[in-house]
Amino acid sequence: xxxxxxxxxxxxxxxxxGEELTYASQFAFGDSPQLADTLAQLVLVGKKTATCDSLWAxxxxxxxxxxxGSFHILLDGAQKPLAVxxxxxxxxxxxxxxxxDFAANEGEDDCTLESxxxxxxxxxSRTLPALGYEPSPNMPLVCERFQVxxxxxxxxxxxxxxxxxxxxxxxxxxxQAPLSRTEVDIDGYVVDVVWADGTCIEVQxxxxxxxxxxxxxxxxKHTVRLVLPVALEKWIVKEGVKPSRRRSPKKGNFWxxxxxxxxxxxxxxxxxxxxxxxxxxxxxxxxxxxxxASWRRVGYSTVNRRLLQIVATHALRGTPDWQAQLPTxxxxxxxxxxxxxxxxxxxxEAQAACYTLARMDILQQVGKLxxxxxxxxxxxxxx
Numbered sequence: 001x002x003x004x005x006x007x008x009x010x011x012x013x014x015x016x017x018g019e020e021l022t023y024a025s026q027f028a029f030g031d032s033p034q035l036a037d038t039l040a041q042l043v044l045v046g047k048k049t050a051t052c053d054s055l056w057a058x059x060x061x062x063x064x065x066x067x068x069g070s071f072h073i074l075l076d077g078a079q080k081p082l083a084v085x086x087x088x089x090x091x092x093x094x095x096x097x098x099x100x101d102f103a104a105n106e107g108e109d110d111c112t113l114e115s116x117x118x119x120x121x122x123x124x125s126r127t128l129p130a131l132g133y134e135p136s137p138n139m140p141l142v143c144e145r146f147q148v149x150x151x152x153x154x155x156x157x158x159x160x161x162x163x164x165x166x167x168x169x170x171x172x173x174x175x176q177a178p179l180s181r182t183e184v185d186i187d188g189y190v191v192d193v194v195w196a197d198g199t200c201i202e203v204q205x206x207x208x209x210x211x212x213x214x215x216x217x218x219x220x221k222h223t224v225r226l227v228l229p230v231a232l233e234k235w236i237v238k239e240g241v242k243p244s245r246r247r248s249p250k251k252g253n254f255w256x257x258x259x260x261x262x263x264x265x266x267x268x269x270x271x272x273x274x275x276x277x278x279x280x281x282x283x284x285x286x287x288x289x290x291x292x293a294s295w296r297r298v299g300y301s302t303v304n305r306r307l308l309q310i311v312a313t314h315a316l317r318g319t320p321d322w323q324a325q326l327p328t329x330x331x332x333x334x335x336x337x338x339x340x341x342x343x344x345x346x347x348x349e350a351q352a353a354c355y356t357l358a359r360m361d362i363l364q365q366v367g368k369l370x371x372x373x374x375x376x377x378x379x380x381x382x383x
Contacts, residue, residue, distance in 0.1 A: 033077025048107030209263030265359035
C-alpha cells in the first residue's frame with residue numbers, strides 16, 4: 001500500500017461511523033516544492049481556506065472541476081500527504097471580479113485584495129503561457145473554498161509566520177500602523193511589529209516567561225508594547241466530517257493575565273514598557289489526529305485559535321497604572337480570599353496578582369490572619 005492510500009485509509013478509520021468515502025484528487029499547491037510547503041502550512045494553521053486556478057488550466061489538462069462536498073488529499077512539496085480537504089463551495093468568476101473576502105480567505109501575503117492580485121498575476125504569468133494563454137483581467141478563474149477535515153500533525157521545531165495561530169496573526173495585523181514593519185530583526189530578536197517611531201510591538205498569546213531575555217534586551221534601547229490576550233469567552237470548534245461548535249463553560253477575566261505576568265514581574269514597571277491586556281472572544285479549533293491527543297478529547301487536539309472579537313483593552317504603563325487596578329472596595333490589609341471577592345476572580349488568580357504586584361513593589365506582606373498572608377499597599381503602609 002502506498003503512502004497516500006495508507007493516509008486515506010487512516011482517515012477513514014478515524015471516522016466515528018466507519019463511513020466509506022472516496023477522494024477526488026491528490027495535489028500540492030503552487031508550482032514549486034517551496035511554494036507547496038508554504039501554502040500547505042497556511043492551510044494547516046487555518047489561515048488558508050480558499051484557493052483558485054485558471055479555468056483554462058482545468059480545460060487544457062482535461063481535469064474535472066471540483067465539486068462541493070468532494071474530498072481531496074493535500075500534499076507537501078515532497079508529495080507527502082498532509083491533510084484531507086473537503087470542498088465547501090465552487091464558483092467561476094473573472095480575475096478582476098474576485099472579492100476582498102475571497103482574497104483574505106486565501107490567507108497569503110498580507111491577505112489584502114491588492115496583494116492577491118499582484119501575486120496571482122505573477123503566478124498566472126508563469127504558468128499560463130505553457131498552455132497557450134496569457135493572463136488578462138477577465139480571465140475565468142475557478143474559485144474554491146474548503147475546510148480541513150483531517151490532518152497528520154508533526155511536532156514543530158521552530159516558529160515561523162507560516163505556523164502562527166490566527167489569534168496571533170490577527171492581533172499582529174490589528175497593531176500595524178502606517179509605515180510599520182513586521183518581522184523585524186532587532187538586537188538579535190525578531191519583533192512582531194515595529195512602528196515608524198521605533199516602538200516594538202510584541203504579541204504573546206502564552207508562555208510570557210519565555211520572552212524574558214528578549215524583553216530585557218529590547219527595553220534597554222527601545223519602547224516596547226507587550227500585547228497579552230485573555231479569552232473572556234471561548235468557543236470549542238471541532239472540524240471534520242461531522243463538525244460541531246459549543247461554548248466553553250469557562251470564563252476568563254482581567255486577573256487571569258497575572259498568571260503569565262508573574263513570570264516577568266520585575267520588568268512591568270519599566271518606564272518604556274506598556275502592557276496591553278486584551279479581553280477577547282476566541283474559537284479553539286480542534287481536529288482529529290492520529291498522534292496521541294489529550295485523554296479528555298478522545299483523539300482531538302487544538303490546531304488553531306481564532307480571534308472573534310476584542311471586547312476590551314487595558315493599557316498599563318508605569319506604577320500608577322498598575323496601582324489603579326486594585327479593587328476600590330478592597331479594605332486593607334487583606335488576604336487573597338478578600339482580594340478574590342473584591343475583584344471577582346478565583347483565589348488562584350488573586351494569589352498570582354498579589355505575588356506579581358509585590359514583586360513590582362506595589363504590595364507587601366504585612367502580617368498573618370490565621371495561616372493566610374495579609375497584604376497591604378506600600379503607599380498605605382508608608383502612610
